[in-house]
Each structure stands twice: as C-alpha cells, then as structure tokens.
Amino acid sequence: MTTAEQTLDEILSLAAAHFKVPREKLSPDDDFFKTLGLDSLQTLDLLTKLENHFRVELPDYELQGVSDFRTLAGKIQARL
Amino acid sequence: MKDTRVREGQSAAKLGSQCRGSALSWTVIDGVIELALHREPCNELGSESLEEFEKFAAALENMQAAAHALIVYSELKPGFCAGADLRELYHRSQAMTKADAAKGVRNFLERIHRVLNLIDAAPLTTIAAVHGVTFGGGFELALACDLIIADKMARFCFPELRLGLIPGFGGIPRLKRDLGNAVVRDLLLTGRSFNATKAQQIGLVSQVVGEGEALRAARATAAQMRKFDRATAAAAKNFIKPVPHEELRREIDIFCELFARPAVQAGLRRFVESTDAQPYLP
Numbered sequence: 049m050t051t052a053e054q055t056l057d058e059i060l061s062l063a064a065a066h067f068k069v070p071r072e073k074l075s076p077d078d079d080f081f082k083t084l085g086l087d088s089l090q091t092l093d094l095l096t097k098l099e100n101h102f103r104v105e106l107p108d109y110e111l112q113g114v115s116d117f118r119t120l121a122g123k124i125q126a127r128l
Numbered sequence: 129m130k131d132t133r134v135r136e137g138q139s140a141a142k143l144g145s146q147c148r149g150s151a152l153s154w155t156v157i158d159g160v161i162e163l164a165l166h167r168e169p170c171n172e173l174g175s176e177s178l179e180e181f182e183k184f185a186a187a188l189e190n191m192q193a194a195a196h197a198l199i200v201y202s203e204l205k206p207g208f209c210a211g212a213d214l215r216e217l218y219h220r221s222q223a224m225t226k227a228d229a230a231k232g233v234r235n236f237l238e239r240i241h242r243v244l245n246l247i248d249a250a251p252l253t254t255i256a257a258v259h260g261v262t263f264g265g266g267f268e269l270a271l272a273c274d275l276i277i278a279d280k281m282a283r284f285c286f287p288e289l290r291l292g293l294i295p296g297f298g299g300i301p302r303l304k305r306d307l308g309n310a311v312v313r314d315l316l317l318t319g320r321s322f323n324a325t326k327a328q329q330i331g332l333v334s335q336v337v338g339e340g341e342a343l344r345a346a347r348a349t350a351a352q353m354r355k356f357d358r359a360t361a362a363a364a365k366n367f368i369k370p371v372p373h374e375e376l377r378r379e380i381d382i383f384c385e386l387f388a389r390p391a392v393q394a395g396l397r398r399f400v401e402s403t404d405a406q407p408y409l410p
Contacts, residue, residue, distance in 0.1 A: 096323050100325070
C-alpha cells in the first residue's frame with residue numbers, strides 16, 4: 049500500500065526527471081505551473097506521465113484548480 | 129525526421145508520388161504511402177492544411193494503385209494534431225458577416241469531410257501512428273483510419289463542448305461506429321482527455337507502444353499487410369467499415385446550427401485569449 053507521502057515523493061521525483069529540474073528544487077507546496085514553467089502541452093504530458101506511472105485515470109476536470117504537488121498527490125492517492 | 133529508406137535514384141519524387149507542403153508531405157516507400165503532418169505548433173487544421181489535404185486526396189486516387197497501406201503521422205514533438213485551427217476560425221469569422229461566416233464554416237466542413245471520407249473508404253489499410261496531443265479534429269483524422277497505433281504518451285480528447293460545439297470533422301459518427309454508445313457519451317459529454325492505455329482498453333487503439341515508437345510499429349504493421357492480397361483486404365475493409373454518410377451529413381447540419389449561436393463566438397474568444405495551462409477545459 050503506497051502512503052500519501054510516498055505518492056508525493058514519487059510525483060516530485062517524476063516531475064524532476066521529466067522536466068530536467070534538480071529534485072531538491074521542488075517542494076510539495078510549490079505551484080508546479082510556475083516552478084516547472086508548464087504550458088498547456090507540457091501539462092498534458094505531466095498528466096499522462098503520472099497516469100502511466102501510477103496506473104490510474106485522472107479526469108482533467110478533477111485537477112482543475114490544482115496547482116501544487118501536495119494537492120495533486122492527494123488526488124492520485126484517492127485513486128490508488 | 130528524415131526517412132533513410134528513400135535511396136538515391138529510387139526516390140518517390142521520380143515516381144510522381146512525393147510532395148513536400150507547408151502543413152503536410154507525402155511519399156510512397158515500398159508500397160506504403162506515408163503522410164507526414166508538420167504544421168507548427170501542433171498541426172492545427174486550418175485553410176492551408178485543408179488545401180494540402182485536398183491535394184493529397186487527389187494524389188491518393190493515383191497513388192493507391194501502387195500501394196497497399198497508408199500511414200498518417202506527425203513530425204512534431206507536441207503531438208499528432210491539436211485539431212481545428214480555432215484562432216483562424218475566430219479571426220476569420222470576426223472579419224465577416226454572420227451569414228458569410230456560417231457559409232464559410234459549412235464550406236470548410238464539407239471539404240474536410242470529403243477528404244476524410246476518402247481516407248476512410250480508401251482501398252488501402254490506413255494506420256494513424258499517433259503520439260502526444262490527439263485532440264478534436266486530430267482525433268477525428270485518426271478515427272478515419274483503419275487502425276490507430278499509439279505511443280504511450282498519446283492523449284485523446286473531444287473538447288468541442290467547451291466552445292458550445294460538437295466535433296465537426298466526423299468524430300461522433302465514427303466513434304459510434306467503433307465504440308459502444310456509453311463510451312461515446314462519456315468522451316463527448318465530459319470533454320475529458322484520456323491516455324493511450326485507456327484508449328486501448330475501450331477498443332479505440334490497436335497497439336500501444338513505447339515513446340517515439342509509433343511510426344516504427346506502424347511501418348512494421350504495414351509491412352505485414354503487404355503479404356495479403358490487396359483485393360481481399362479491400363473487400364474485408366469495405367464489408368466491416370462502412371462510411372456512415374447519413375450521420376456525417378447530419379453532423380455538419382448540427383455543427384452549423386450551433387455555430388450560429390453567440391455563445392460560440394464568446395467561447396472561441398475565451399480560448400484564443402486564454403493564457404491558462406489547461407485552455408481546453410471549460
């Protein structure tokens with residue numbers, strides 16, 4: 049059983065690797081749109097990466113308004 | 129993306145079956161027509177693309193005698209195709225009277241339908257090799273093909289309802305042909321995007337491959353098809369994949385009725401002016 053903290057940690061590692069940002073520069077409460085400088089296509093890319101990694105389905109509308117890693121982790125955790 | 133299989137002295141250009149346009153290009157290699165999309169940023173389908181698609185459709189009638197398969201793919205990193213060029217649609221319709229804009233939209237839809245219907249019914253096996261964004265009209269282009277082979281980073285969506293429209297390039301009739309009605313309702317009415325794994329689970333995608341592998345897999349699949357008698361393959365396709373002409377015509381009518389409403393112009397303006405990272409969401 050993956051804990052919420054593990055999920056959050058995996059998201060941060062995955063985002064750091066995918067967008068080539070040092071892992072230590074990312075914090076759970078960061079606004080990932082700003083920290084990673086995501087445009088609309090990169091946001092979709094991140095969503096697909098997360099779905100593939102956690103093997104979950106994340107409807108876009110559930111993520112509307114979500115901008116920090118911690119809340120994102122909560123949304124994923126709820127589907128694990 | 130350069131294809132190394134076209135050897136000097138044997139180029140498709142010498143066979144009269146190669147063209148490099150601004151939005152798309154095609155060539156015939158070993159009996160396979162490869163149609164590449166390359167209009168930045170993500171192959172948005174506007175009037176320039178449509179003109180080149182019409183040229184391709186005219187060329188296809190000549191090329192298909194010497195080919196057994198067609199592969200459609202994108203050369204651009206963001207994805208296969210982000211759909212209709214909404215910026216062009218908005219700016220053009222703003223510069224016209226309502227009546228002229230409505231006429232222009234109907235004309236565009238009828239022309240793109242002619243092209244997609246031709247691809248849909250072509251006596252070749254057609255494969256969409258998709259990656260990344262495969263939205264709206266891009267999804268509809270893929271649906272006109274016989275098989276969809278998807279990179280695991282491919283993402284599909286019908287976001288048209290956010291604009292107060294329905295898909296207009298044949299999306300609903302072709303989805304209905306391939307999938308159960310409940311799945312079609314989910315995709316259409318929620319406007320959510322979904323990944324390649326989900327697309328395969330619901331029966332839309334025939335193969336999911338690793339990142340950057342869709343075109344290679346499509347070429348391998350096309351090579352397999354070469355082993356079969358062309359007339360038999362064409363007869364099988366004709367039998368199991370009828371073009372839903374009546375519903376396609378009805379789709380154009382519904383789209384045009386909806387397009388006439390002021391809410392659509394407002395939706396288009398919101399999209400064109402949006403700086404949101406998820407502009408495809410309402």
